[in-house]
Amino acid sequence: MSAADAAAAAPIRVLLADDQALVRGALAALLNLEPDIEVVAQAGDGAEVAKLAVEHRVDVALLDVQMPGTDGLEAARMLRAAMPGCRMLMVTTFDRPGYLRAAFEAGASGFLVKDTPSSELAAAVRRVHAGGRVVDPALAATSLTSGANPLTEREREVLSRAQSGAPVAQIAASLHLSAGTVRNHLSSAIGKTGEANRIAAAHLAREQGWI
Amino acid sequence: MSAADAAAAAPIRVLLADDQALVRGALAALLNLEPDIEVVAQAGDGAEVAKLAVEHRVDVALLDVQMPGTDGLEAARMLRAAMPGCRMLMVTTFDRPGYLRAAFEAGASGFLVKDTPSSELAAAVRRVHAGGRVVDPALAATSLTSGANPLTEREREVLSRAQSGAPVAQIAASLHLSAGTVRNHLSSAIGKTGEANRIAAAHLAREQGWI
DNA sequence: AAATTGCCATGACAGATGTCATGACAGACA
DNA sequence: TGTCTGTCATGACATCTGTCATGGCAATTT
Structure with missing residues (x-):
């Protein structure tokens, strides 16, 4: 079945979610070039x-992982x-x-990673719509070799707060823990x-x- | 002069620079919708x-600030x-x-910031091409209030290296400085x-x- | 010529950080 | 039941970090 035939039948209805309006609009322009x-x-x-997906009877949602507030x-x-x-196709x-x-x-x-050639986006949308899966092979490989997240929930929380330079006392207060406990979690995560x-x-x- | 007239005369020749191929391609699709x-x-x-700009006799270069290696x-x-x-129009x-x-x-x-509505991109390109200037008013305001960079060259270097968690000794070695001097620069930057x-x-x- | 500023360095001090040993408790699992 | 893991906590120790006083040098400004 060609793209033109598919368009004649019923185009794939896509939702775009990206916090950057310029990128969002540009991706829309790119996808709307495709007839199907x-x-x-x-x-x-x-x-x-x-809400939007339900309202517009969306077939495929293209979601950016990084968004402020509710992320992808x-x-x-x-x-x-x-x-x-x-x-759902994550970007x-x-x-x-x-x-x-x-x-x-x-x-x-x-x-999909954003340095994928733009010519492949439409194909990815079609494949996902048809029930298939799309994965960047290189990323899949590194994902397998690097393995799963070794950090516990608490370690992630503590480490996240430490990122911005908060001292132990502040982290401890915000999590209602003792300073010593926070240092233990940090030490464990560092290890x-x-x-x-x-x-x-x-x-x-x-x-x-x-994290 | 309308956009159609301008296209008939000679379209604005644009170069796009962005490290993310998907975004680059999408922006190209967006801009190519404009006849001029x-x-x-x-x-x-x-x-x-x-090199590319000279080769293709580019009128306006759209440059992403954040790029690995040689940035915008x-x-x-x-x-x-x-x-x-x-x-040149920075994004x-x-x-x-x-x-x-x-x-x-x-x-x-x-x-331009990337959360500008995509409908304004073409207008910005035209204004820059015509010799005008384009600045996000909100960003201009914060730029004025926040003022200029107070850090010295050394302080920026030291602070950049400290970002990723390098200890003082390592920063000192990489800059051929004494540990004490690095700590002084850091202390000054912190202040x-x-x-x-x-x-x-x-x-x-x-x-x-x-930085 | 004098003052200012940025850069480099040293030494000393207080406080923050990373590590370790030890103990307690709850939930999951064989 | 016993074991394991994750969580929380305390105390002690060595090291790292941030600050300050002090000094010297070069370039720029007044």
């Missing part, structure tokens, strides 16, 4: 995604609950292995990451998509 | 910009040297006030930023576009 694809809704925030992963979980038949700026796993756990059918201090550990954890 | 604008070259790296600001400086008549993901100043010092005629430690200071400095 139609962008029927756009969201600048993950919170709107589920959270939006995917909400959308899956609200509209289980809707396919991300950073190739952090941890995101790949999280995306599929959230119900996504595909995962698991193999780094020398909390900052380097937080860096690595962010790169891996662990 | 034609994307004649694309670069995924700042180093190629000047560096590319702008090289392009101005190689082709002084070429207009950025993050609205860091310091970048605005740096962009105009590098010779740019305009500065100037009004933060409590090197990490918070580095965070603020990055947000402001100082």
Whole structure:
């Protein structure tokens, strides 16, 4: 079946979610060039995604992972609950292995990095719409070799707060813990990451998509 | 003169530089919808910009500030040297006030944040091409209130290296300085930023576009 | 010529950080 | 039941970090 035939039948109804309006509009222009694809809704925030998808009877949702407030992963979980038949294709700026796993756990059918050639986007949308899966092979490989997140929930919380330079006392207060406990969690996270201090550990954890 | 008339006369020849191929392709699709604008070259790296711009007799270069290797600001400086008549419009993901100043010092005629509505992009390209300037008013205001970069060259170098968690000894070795001197520079930078430690200071400095 | 500023360096001090040993409790699991 | 893991906590120790006083040098400004 050619793209033109498909368009004549019924175009694929796409929703775009990206916090950057310029990128969102540009992606819409790109996809609307395809005769068998139609962008029927756009969201600048993950919170709107589920509602818009239902309203516009969306076939495929293209979700940016990085968004302020409700991010793409959270939006995917909400959308899956609200509209289980809707396919989801995640798009991300950073190739952090941890995101790949999280995306599929959230119900996504595909995962694209933003340095994919633009000519492949439409094909990815079609494949996902047809029930297939889309994964960047290189990213899948690094995801397998790097393995799962070794950090516990508490370690992630503590490390996240340490990122911005908050001292132990402040982290402890914000989590209602003793300072010693926070230092223990930090020490444990530092050990698991193999780094020398909390900052380097937080860096690595962010790169891996662990926090 | 309408856009159609302008297209009949001679379309504006645009170069796109962005490290993310998907975004680059999408922006090209968006701009090519305009009859009076034609994307004649694309670069995924700042180093190629000047050469491509000359080869394709580019009127306006759309440069992403954030690129690995040669970034948009560096590319702008090289392009101005190689082709002084070429207009430059900077595009950025993050609205860091310091970048605005740096962009105009590098010779740019305009500065757009990526959450600008996509409908305004073509207008910005036309205005820059006509010799005008484009600045996001909100960003210009914060740029004025936040003022110039208070950090010295050394302080920026030291703070940059401290960002990723490198200990003082390592920073000192990489800059061929004594450990004490590095700590003095860090202390000075911490004082100037009004933060409590090197990490918070580095965070603020990055947000402001100082490092 | 004098003052200012940035850069480099040293030494000393207080406080923050990373590590380790130890103990307690709850939930999961074989 | 016993074991394991994650969580919380305390105390002690060595090291790292941030600050300050002090001094010297070069370039710029007044």
